[in-house]
Amino acid sequence: MTAKTMDELVSLCKRRGFIYQSNELYGGLQGLYDYGPLGVELKNNLKQAWWKAMVYDRDDVEGLDASVLTSPKVLQYSGHEDTFTDPLIDCRSCNSRWRADDLVELRCPSCNSEDLTEPRPFNLMFKTNIGPVDDGKNFAYLRPETAQQIFTNFKNVLDSTSRSLPFGIAQIGKAFRNEVTPRNFIFRTREFEQMELEFFVVPGTDEKWLDFWVQARLKWWADQGIDPKNLELHKVKSHELSHYSKTTIDIMYGFPHGLEELEGIANRSDFDLGSHTRDQAELNIKSKVKENPDSATRLAFQDKQTNAWEVPYVIEPSAGVERGLLAILNEAYKVEKLEGGKERLVLALKPHLAPIKAAVIPLKRNHVGLVEQASKIKKTLQSLQLGRILLENSGNIGKNYRRHDEVGTPLCVTVDFQSLEDHTVTLRDRDTMGQKRLPVSEVPAHLQGMLGIK
Numbered sequence: 446m447t448a449k450t451m452d453e454l455v456s457l458c459k460r461r462g463f464i465y466q467s468n469e470l471y472g473g474l475q476g477l478y479d480y481g482p483l484g485v486e487l488k489n490n491l492k493q494a495w496w497k498a499m500v501y502d503r504d505d506v507e508g509l510d511a512s513v514l515t516s517p518k519v520l521q522y523s524g525h526e527d528t529f530t531d532p533l534i535d536c537r538s539c540n541s542r543w544r545a546d547d548l549v550e551l552r553c554p555s556c557n558s559e560d561l562t563e564p565r566p567f568n569l570m571f572k573t574n575i576g577p578v579d580d581g582k583n584f585a586y587l588r589p590e591t592a593q594q595i596f597t598n599f600k601n602v603l604d605s606t607s608r609s610l611p612f613g614i615a616q617i618g619k620a621f622r623n624e625v626t627p628r629n630f631i632f633r634t635r636e637f638e639q640m641e642l643e644f645f646v647v648p649g650t651d652e653k654w655l656d657f658w659v660q661a662r663l664k665w666w667a668d669q670g671i672d673p674k675n676l677e678l679h680k681v682k683s684h685e686l687s688h689y690s691k692t693t694i695d696i697m698y699g700f701p702h703g704l705e706e707l708e709g710i711a712n713r714s715d716f717d718l719g720s721h722t723r724d725q726a727e728l729n730i731k732s733k734v735k736e737n738p739d740s741a742t743r744l745a746f747q748d749k750q751t752n753a754w755e756v757p758y759v760i761e762p763s764a765g766v767e768r769g770l771l772a773i774l775n776e777a778y779k780v781e782k783l784e785g786g787k788e789r790l791v792l793a794l795k796p797h798l799a800p801i802k803a804a805v806i807p808l809k810r811n812h813v814g815l816v817e818q819a820s821k822i823k824k825t826l827q828s829l830q831l832g833r834i835l836l837e838n839s840g841n842i843g844k845n846y847r848r849h850d851e852v853g854t855p856l857c858v859t860v861d862f863q864s865l866e867d868h869t870v871t872l873r874d875r876d877t878m879g880q881k882r883l884p885v886s887e888v889p890a891h892l893q894g895m896l897g898i899k
């Protein structure tokens with residue numbers, strides 16, 4: 446059973462310290478969220494899982510962490526200055542603004558007036574000054590996608606790693622879009638993170654690699670706990686494609702507010718490298734690109750045998766971290782009926798994503814002997830570097846189990862008076878609620894087993 450409403454997720458996230466409205470103290474800023482003690486752990490775990498699958502587990506991908514502030518030239522030649530827009534409509538009666546494609550009837554959703562302006566393009570990129578002079582000339586954009594700096598670093602990475610095609614460059618980082626109507630909690634925000642891979646391939650092999658990445662990404666989402674039944678593939682219609690795309694397949698997920706894009710996998714052809722490259726005329730670029738007299742470098746690949754230059758095609762799996770979190774939280778959220786008519790809320794996260802891997806709980810709060818024993822166990826488990834281990838010295842064992850069910854902690858380790866005598870503890874499993882007694886010395890292996898490490 447998945448969550449019924451977005452409100453239930455929002456409430457859990459705030460109550461348990463996953464996600465808060467940003468700038469709430471001063472009334473909040475729309476479309477921005479802060480990640481609390483458990484949110485930051487969950488986010489980091491998801492990003493690590495992506496990095497592991499996309500970089501460490503492969504032999505053909507390098508990593509990158511480029512700057513957020515981006516030269517206007519990059520976004521001029523990438524096409525974003527001209528085309529990264531949403532059609533905007535103003536209501537002349539109440540001055541509210543809407544995305545044209547959000548208006549089902551030609552009426553203002555706020556005041557119902559029909560006195561609306563014609564749609565006009567609104568560029569979604571944020572700008573900021575560079576340096577002390579605010580003359581409108583020295584500015585940078587906050588990147589609207591992490592991809593562009595991967596393209597502009599193509600030659601740097603190629604030269605410093607001696608890669609040959611096919612190979613990829615992966616990056617995780619913030620992206621910013623001045624969305625006209627941010628909404629649906631963390632689904633559409635103005636500041637978010639992307640996990641993007643630009644995979645450079647020999648032209649002609651691009652559609653084969655597109656299929657490969659679609660299948661690989663579906664499997665990865667399933668490995669993060671998303672039921673494949675809740676995922677759908679949508680081929681983007683040609684008139685809806687981004688300006689750079691030859692083909693795009695969206696992985697759609699049934700969010701609480703409806704079926705929407707979780708990740709896009711695009712065949713960006715030779716558009717981006719072709720747009721940013723020097724010597725365009727000599728390179729047989731197949732996409733329609735702007736003439737570029739400003740680029741200092743040739744972004745192409747030279748075949749060692751034939752010496753011929755070729756601009757690679759690019760396959761791009763691009764996933765949003767926050768949309769991933771929302772989907773994962775939605776899948777994990779379960780209300781279970783217990784014996785005696787009671788209910789429990791459990792967040793059945795995959796253990797590798799759980800913000801807290803294990804809670805070590807002294808049966809009696811502040812009892813010196815129990816807390817000392819529990820602290821030792823916590824330290825031993827923490828030294829395994831599996832993620833956060835929590836010493837839960839807050840009394841009431843029943844309440845602790847319930848709290849840890851709600852935040853997805855897969856294992857609770859309870860230290861009681863018997864533990865002081867025979868060095869055994871009670872292990873309590875989040876999903877089955879089953880309990881068993883084990884020697885303290887066996888707890889590390891048990892936890893590693895739960896996390897699939899041993």
Ligand code: GAP
Nearest residue numbers: 590592632633634637707708709763764765768
């Ligand atoms: N580099 C390609 C690119 O940026 P996109 O479809 O615009 O393509 C990729 O974005 C992914 O980034 C989306 O599938 C979504 O997961 C995430 N994303 C895009 N806009 C977002 C927003 N305003 N808030 C949260 N996530 C967003």
